[in-house]
Amino acid sequence: MVNKQSAESPVIDAEAFSFALVKIASRSQVLVNEFVNREQSLHHIDMDDAMHLGGLFQQLATRMASNPMHLAQAQIAFWQEYVQLVNSTTLRIWGQDHEPVIEPRKADARFRHAAWEESPLFDFIKQSYLLAADYIHSTVRNVGGLDDRTARKVDFHTRRFVDAMSPTNFIATNPEVLQKTVETGGWNLLRGLQHLLDDLSAKDGKLRISMTDTEAFTVGQNLAITPGKVLYENDLIQLIQFAPTTHEVYQRPLLFVPPWINKYYILDLQPKNSLINYMVDQGHTVFVISWKNPSSDYAGKDFADYMFEGPLAALDAIEQATGEKAVNVVGYCLGGTLMGATLGYMAAQNDTRINSISFFTTMLDFSEPGELEVFIDEEQLQNLERRMDSRGYLEGAAMATTMSTLRANDLIWSFFIHNYLKGDDPFPFDLLYWNQDCTNMPARMHMFYLRNMYQENRLKDPGGIELGGVPIDLGRANLPKCFIAADEDHIVPWETCYRGVHLISGPTRFILVGSGHIAGIVNPPAREKYGYWTSEETPESGAQWRDAAIRTPGSWWPEWNRWLVQHAGARVPARQPGDGKLSPIEDAPGRYVLEGA
Numbered sequence: 001m002v003n004k005q006s007a008e009s010p011v012i013d014a015e016a017f018s019f020a021l022v023k024i025a026s027r028s029q030v031l032v033n034e035f036v037n038r039e040q041s042l043h044h045i046d047m048d049d050a051m052h053l054g055g056l057f058q059q060l061a062t063r064m065a066s067n068p069m070h071l072a073q074a075q076i077a078f079w080q081e082y083v084q085l086v087n088s089t090t091l092r093i094w095g096q097d098h099e100p101v102i103e104p105r106k107a108d109a110r111f112r113h114a115a116w117e118e119s120p121l122f123d124f125i126k127q128s129y130l131l132a133a134d135y136i137h138s139t140v141r142n143v144g145g146l147d148d149r150t151a152r153k154v155d156f157h158t159r160r161f162v163d164a165m166s167p168t169n170f171i172a173t174n175p176e177v178l179q180k181t182v183e184t185g186g187w188n189l190l191r192g193l194q195h196l197l198d199d200l201s202a203k204d205g206k207l208r209i210s211m212t213d214t215e216a217f218t219v220g221q222n223l224a225i226t227p228g229k230v231l232y233e234n235d236l237i238q239l240i241q242f243a244p245t246t247h248e249v250y251q252r253p254l255l256f257v258p259p260w261i262n263k264y265y266i267l268d269l270q271p272k273n274s275l276i277n278y279m280v281d282q283g284h285t286v287f288v289i290s291w292k293n294p295s296s297d298y299a300g301k302d303f304a305d306y307m308f309e310g311p312l313a314a315l316d317a318i319e320q321a322t323g324e325k326a327v328n329v330v331g332y333c334l335g336g337t338l339m340g341a342t343l344g345y346m347a348a349q350n351d352t353r354i355n356s357i358s359f360f361t362t363m364l365d366f367s368e369p370g371e372l373e374v375f376i377d378e379e380q381l382q383n384l385e386r387r388m389d390s391r392g393y394l395e396g397a398a399m400a401t402t403m404s405t406l407r408a409n410d411l412i413w414s415f416f417i418h419n420y421l422k423g424d425d426p427f428p429f430d431l432l433y434w435n436q437d438c439t440n441m442p443a444r445m446h447m448f449y450l451r452n453m454y455q456e457n458r459l460k461d462p463g464g465i466e467l468g469g470v471p472i473d474l475g476r477a478n479l480p481k482c483f484i485a486a487d488e489d490h491i492v493p494w495e496t497c498y499r500g501v502h503l504i505s506g507p508t509r510f511i512l513v514g515s516g517h518i519a520g521i522v523n524p525p526a527r528e529k530y531g532y533w534t535s536e537e538t539p540e541s542g543a544q545w546r547d548a549a550i551r552t553p554g555s556w557w558p559e560w561n562r563w564l565v566q567h568a569g570a571r572v573p574a575r576q577p578g579d580g581k582l583s584p585i586e587d588a589p590g591r592y593v594l595e596g597a
Contacts, residue, residue, distance in 0.1 A: 074142075078135040085127050092120040102130045110168045110409060115175035122175050125167050133162045149377070156374045163408045168417060177421045188423030195419045195426075208397055209415045211436055216428035219437075220589050223430060224265035226277045228588035229577035230290075232317035236301065236309040238290040238590040239317050242276060244574035246283045251569030252355055253285040253318050253327050257311050259334035260291035261399060263437055263593050266522065267332070269430045273524045275557065282561050284568065285322060285575050289314055289335075293439045293595040299392030301442040303341070303449060304467040311342050315353050321580040326355040328567055332521070333492065334449075336362025341459060343479075343504065344472035356480040356567040357504075358560070361492045361517055364474060364500035366457040370493045371406050376454040381447070388443035396438025406490050431518060460503055478505035482563050484556065485512050486520030487533075495542035508538045509563050510545060513556045525555040532556040 081101055088098040104111045104126070115122045140158045141151070167173035171181065171189070180188045199210055217223050228242035256276065258264040267288065268276040280286050289310060294301065311329065319325055331339030336359040343357060363369060369376075388394050404411040418424050458464030463471035481504055485494035494512055501508050513520045514530025523530055533549035552559070578584045 074135065074139045078131065081131050082128070085124065085131060089120055089124045089127075092123070100127060102127050102134065104130060108409075109414070110166060113176045115179075119175065122173075125173050129165070129167050136162055149373070152371075153374045153377075156371060160405060160408060163413060166409075166413065169413055169421075171421055174417065174421065177417065180422050184423070189421070191423030192420040195423070199419075208401070208436070209412065209419060210426045211411070211415055211429070212432040213426045213428040214433065214436070217430060217433045219263075219265060219594060223270060223433065224268045224589040224593060225271070226268050226274055226280065226588065229584035230586045230588060230590040231321050231577060231582040231584060232313070233585060233590075233592070234309050234313055235298075236292050236294075236306060237313065238292075238585075238592045239314050240288050240290055240588045240590060241321060241575075241577040242280050242286045242288075242588065243577060244283075244285065245281050247574055248571040249283050249285045249574045250565065251324065251572050252567070253287055253322050253324055254279060254564070254568075255311070255314055255318060255327050255329045256286070256288040257314075257329060257331045257335040257339055258289065258291070259332055260306070260439060261334055261396075261441065262434065262439060263293075264288050264290045265589060265593060266431075266434050266518065268589075269434065269522065272526065273430070273522055275522070275524075278524065278557055279561070282565075283571070284564075287314065287318055287321075290590050290592045291439065292592050293396075294393055294442045295440070296392035298442040299388075300444055302444045303338075303452075306338060306445060307342050307345065307467055311339060312346075317582060319353075321577075321582045322575055323580060325353050326569075327353060328356045328358070328564060329354050330358040330360060331362055332360040333362060333517070336360060337364065337449075337453060337459070340364045340474055340500070340504070341465070341467060341472050343477035344474050345467050345470050347473070347476035347478075348470045352479075354479060356482070356564070358482045358484065358564070359497070359500060360484045360521055361486055361489055361497060362483070362500065363453070363492050363496055364503050365460040365496065366453050367460075367499070368493060368496045369454055370489075370491060370496065372402075372454065372491065375402060376450060378455075381450060381455065384450075385443070385447055388446065391443075393440040393442050394446050396440050399441065400436065400438045403491070431522060435518070460499075474503045475505060480507050480509075480567050482509040482511065482560065484521070484560065485510070486516050487512055487514050488516045489520065491517045498542035498545060501538050502540075510535070510538055511556050511559060512546070512549065523555045523557070525557055528554050530555075532559065534559065 085101045088101060091098045111126050116126050117123060136158060141155055171177050200207055226242050228240045230238045231241050232239040256267055258267060268274045271277050276286055276288060315327060318327055329339060339357060346354065419426060452458045452465050462473040462475060465472050483497060483501055485497035487494055498510060501510055512533040514532060531551055531553045533551050535545055535549040537548055539545055
């Protein structure tokens with residue numbers, strides 16, 4: 001395939017290279033035919049979404065046409081910078097150094113290959129793209145007359161288009177891909193096409209790029225392996241109690257309520273990065289809810305069902321298992337939003353079984369919900385409702401794709417380049433395996449959540465929503481609480497998370513951690529990464545809090561555990577799963593977590 005005289009000067013086997021190109025062309029035809037046939041038969045193209053997007057940009061075009069002078073000024077500025085780029089590139093070709101006209105942001109990983117700097121040609125391509133991207137973004141953002149929500153939507157979808165057009169996403173303009181194509185005689189492209197076909201085949205024609213080697217992991221064997229037993233189950237949950245690793249434990253059990261948008265084992269990936277395993281080792285009796293992956297039979301399950309059959313049922317079961325009424329509870333993301341509503345419900349019932357509450361990257365006030373807001377308006381919700389009515393649920397893959405589009409360069413295009421252009425096999429990464437292990441969401445529950453939380457922001461208002469006929473008032477809850485927010489969270493902006501601090505009464509601890517929605521939480525002490533910020537005060541705004549906060553290097557886990565221990569009670573003999581009134585049903589991780597979407 002490739003004969004090398006030296007590492008620096010490979011000699012290409014022309015016959016093998018030509019054969020590879022013929023194979024690529026042949027396989028491409030098969031691929032396209034199969035893809036088109038699937039799309040036609042399965043009706044994957046959503047015309048409602050296309051019309052919504054078209055309407056947004058029609059508004060943009062109308063506003064731009066109403067101010068042609070502004071557009072002309074932007075075009076003149078762009079061409080002036082472009083002429084400057086042509087001149088600087090010419091000087092580089094003649095051997096003269098010249099400062100770049102524009103440079104990528106430090107966080108932009110697309111242009112880190114040396115050729116983007118060293119080659120005048122690829123440097124010109126890179127800067128041309130960056131100038132064009134900057135021109136498009138600034139022009140769109142500076143168009144007047146659009147309401148704020150429409151402007152944010154147009155900006156988001158413009159960014160998706162600009163990201164897709166990056167020269168790194170095309171063979172001919174990506175020097176790293178070109179280099180590999182030469183080195184392998186084109187076989188990288190053939191392997192990439194095979195990867196593409198495999199990904200299409202795996203999901204009946206729906207393209208979901210493999211982010212990791214799915215063969216490298218098996219839940220219950222090298223993921224979610226902290227020892228424990230399923231002690232309770234109903235239609236929506238299995239409740240797992242984990243085996244102790246200490247002779248004594250704290251009196252009050254610890255319950256994790258994860259989001260049902262993904263599976264619970266984000267908290268129990270592998271022993272080296274399992275928060276559940278860590279908390280067991282700190283002497284806590286740890287329970288976790290493992291949510292059912294719903295089918296169409298669950299279409300009628302609503303948000304109240306998730307409360308009654310989720311945390312409230314779990315509290316009953318924990319009392320039977322341990323004899324303890326008071327429990328420390330953690331709600332993660334959507335699980336935290338559910339726990340906020342549950343606290344309001346329990347306060348109305350004078351139910352004080354939750355001793356303390358910790359919220360991980362949770363929104364209780366949705367007034368600034370981040371970029372997911374672009375998908376939440378009445379037109380799009382009606383389209384989503386029609387889609388879910390046909391199945392009874394929202395497919396987990398659809399939600400996963402939506403989340404990926406929020407960070408398309410990191411979660412879509414980087415894998416497109418790695419898998420399809422470079423032809424490399426997906427690498428094993430436990431967090432990305434979990435990310436692709438999606439769950440469905442019942443139609444009724446999901447619409448209640450989107451309308452009442454994201455669209456109308458009712459949870460923060462006393463009596464804004466009712467669950468089980470009970471008006472929910474977060475302010476009636478009074479208990480110790482700790483909020484964990486992530487500095488770079490694109491799903492739950494940290495300042496939005498901070499807004500929840502003043503909605504619930506009681507002493508408060510707020511911890512801001514480095515990194516994003518997932519990596520910020522899954523940050524074990526051994527990694528010594530990211531760091532976190534703390535402050536003794538909780539002023540009115542997140543900005544005021546940050547001004548007074550002090551940064552500490554390393555993981556936030558020990559800091560949170562120190563807070564939790566203050567509310568965990570005395571030490572008692574360790575409890576084994578099954579010691580109480582509930583007999584084990586099966587070993588952890590249980591059946592529910594193994595159910596596919």
